[in-house]
Amino acid sequence: MSVRDLVLSMLKIETRLQIFERRYGLKSANFYQLAEEGRLCDIDGRDDFFDFLEWRGLYKLWLDCRDEYEDAITKAPDLLAVIHSVPVPV
Numbered sequence: 858m859s860v861r862d863l864v865l866s867m868l869k870i871e872t873r874l875q876i877f878e879r880r881y882g883l884k885s886a887n888f889y890q891l892a893e894e895g896r897l898c899d900i901d902g903r904d905d906f907f908d909f910l911e912w913r914g915l916y917k918l919w920l921d922c923r924d925e926y927e928d929a930i931t932k933a934p935d936l937l938a939v940i941h942s943v944p945v946p947v
């Protein structure tokens with residue numbers, strides 16, 4: 858994926874993550890950490906079970922995009938190389 862595509866993907870994911878953050882009053886990073894530590898209690902059978910699954914999956918996808926973005930930026934020789942690799946929208 859190009860740097861531009863990664864940024865656009867991250868922005869779309871962030872928009873969806875914000876819905877869960879507003880709904881549950883918790884930042885996605887904190888939610889994900891609690892989930893990874895097994896501190897979400899027993900969520901099976903709860904009405905919001907599928908929300909939590911989607912939220913966790915979206916945040917994991919965002920982390921993957923962020924890591925790929927950081928890797929691409931780190932490997933770029935300079936800023937112009939990154940900017941010139943981004944196709945200009947028509």
